Structure formats: structure tokens, C-alpha cells
Amino acid sequence: MQNSKQNQTNRVVSWLLNAAKLIGLFVLYQLAMIPTMLPSIMHKTSGIGVVLSALASLVLLGLLIWWLIWLYRRQTPMVSRLPRPTRPIWGLVGMFALLEFGNVLSGLVVQQTPENQVILDKVFATNPVLNVILMALLAPIIEELIFRGLMYRWLFPRLTSWGRLVIAVAFSSILFALAHTTTFSPAIIAYLPIAIVLNLTYVWFNDIRYSLALHIINNSVAVIGMFALLSH
Template structure:
């Protein structure tokens, strides 16, 4: 029991420190606005290079932290990989569910969250830089953080379907809490998205599939 509590405490501290470092690593993406660059196209590629470098460093830190945590705490559920056919089948199902979710969301009038407004504003002012960040960098970094690190610290015994379900729901709520207020009207959108990404990771046992789904979601969100 002591070991489990210790793992949870270390996990909470690690996740929040990583969230802070994540925001720090993305500072180059916000620099044009902070320093008041008026002609964004002349400078966007410079900031793209800078944010790529800081993101790669942070991704390396995430991978190192995950490998270290898995060596120490173990993760038998992830170690027993399903067949490639099963992985692609589950990914296909999750893509279909995501499409249905996007269509349903379109008919439910939910006010845009502050996060959505900030993203739209940033993309309008600095399109290349922020589309790159939203569609490519954010899904990679966030899936490694919200799925891989989250589950290795908090939900290891996912062979039990009840534990698996609880983990997916908790992960969805955690994902939503970081992106918007849990009491905001749009909270359900981020919760469902988080649960979709978590389900993809838990059923395929491969973060590449949840990254791909996250990228697809963010790409569609830009034009839908």
C-alpha cells in the first residue's frame, strides 16, 4: 500500500512538472505575439525551427521519464502487445467513433472554450507556425504525457476491465481539466476527446495510434 501511494505521489508531481516544462518548451511558438512581430511570414520559419528544437528536447525527456518509470514500476499490460491486425482494427473503430463525435458535436451548440479561442487567434495571426504546432507537435507531446506517463503511474492493472474503464474516464477528465475549466459548457468535448485517445492507447497498447488519432482530430478541427 505504501509503495502504491508513493507511486501516485511521484506520478502527480512528475505530471505537473512535465506540464510546466511542456508550456516552457512551447514558448517559441508564442514569441511572435509576445515580441510584437508584425510581418509574421518573414519570421515564422525561424520560430518553427526554435519550437521544433525545444519540442524534441522535451519529447526526449518524456521518453526518458517513461522508460525510467516503467523499469522501476513495471507495466505488464503494455508489455503484452496485441496482434498488428487487432491494433489496426481498433484504430479503425476509433477513427469512425471520432468522425461520429465530430458530426454530433457540430449539431450541439457549445460555446468555444478559452483554449479554442486562443488557438483560432494564434492560427489567424501566424498560420504556418501554429498549424504546425497544433497538428504535429501538440499531439505527439500530449499523447506521451497524458497517455503514456499517466497510465504507467496511475493505472497499471488494466487487465481488469473495470480498472481499464475507470482509467479511461479519469484520463478523459484529467485531459479536459488541463484544456478548459471542468465547470465550463465545453468540458464534455475535451472529456470525450480524452477518453477517445485513452481508449485508443489502451486497446492498441501503442501510443503511435493515439498520436495519429489526435493529429487527425486537430487537423479536422482546423477546417470543420
């Protein structure tokens, strides 16, 4: 009995430590983004300062990606009870269609622009090229490694029952949505569709490449929309 209680305590402590490590990694991600925001805060849209800020963020984010990949590869793969799709491409197409349907519904419900999107719009206006690289490629890589790869391998390594699966997807989806807002506002709903679909994709395929591909496609579509708005 004593050993059982001790093992349970050790598991709880380990889970909390892993959760703290995930928070720390997300904080590092936000710190690496600071140089990209400085030109918009200082109302500068050109000059050597903008270029240096962009290069600083690209270097910091590149180093962070390298470290996250190293951490991810060192972890034991997640065990899932879901069978992998027999036709991965069609499965990915179906998940993308589900994601777009969710985005449309959330757009009808939420009229408020999320704080994260407001910040991205300012960065986009200051340095469109940097924003394309950041939003369409680097951000998806970092966020998938943190919110799908490491989170599941550290916090939910064995999804051997439907209960565990539902709890894991719900927890990680809410955390992902909260990470993209600065306040507990209705704008959180805008991020729930992509959060849920990305988590389901990762759990279903049990391969981070598919959720990463879906994340990049979704963000690339958003970048194209931002370019279209600027051109008008």
C-alpha cells in the same frame, strides 16, 4: 499487518509523486509553448521576432519530446486485460469514426468556443506554418506521451479488471479535457470525445503508436478546417 499498512502507504505516496511528475511535465509543455504566443499577444504578424519565437518553441518542444520518449522507454509496459485487435487498421478506422461521431455530438451540445481553440486561432493567424507543425505533429506527440504513455505506466500500470479500466479511462479523459481549458466551463465537453477515444485506443491496442496516429489525424483534419476558414 504493519507491513501491509506500510506497503499501502508507500503505494499511495508513489502514486501521488508520479501524479506530481505528470503535472510538472505538463507545466513544462505549457512553458515551451509561450514563445509561440508572444507575437499574437504583441500583435505582430511578421518580422524577425516571429521567426525567432517560432524557432525557440520548436527547439524547446523538440527537447521536451526527446526527454519524454526517454522517460517513456524506461517505464515498465502497462498490463491490460483487453485482447489486442486482430485487424489493427480496421480497429483504428472504427475508433476514428467513433471520434468523429463524438465530435459532432459535442459540437451540437456546446456552442461556446473552448479557450484553447481561441488561443490556437490567434497563433494560427500569426504564424500558420508554425501552427501546422505544432498542432498537427508536436502537440499530439507530447500529449500522447504525457496523457497516455506516462500516465498509464505511472498511475495505472495494471488494468487487470474492468473496474480499474473504467477508473483509468475516466480519470485520464477528464484530466485531458481539463488540461485544454482554463476554466471549468461547458467547453470541457468539447474535448471529452477525443479524450475518451484516445484513451480507449491506447488501452485496447496497448501501443502508443495507434493513439498517436489517431491524435495526429484528428488534429490534421482540424488544421485543414482552419485553413479552409482562412481562405474564405
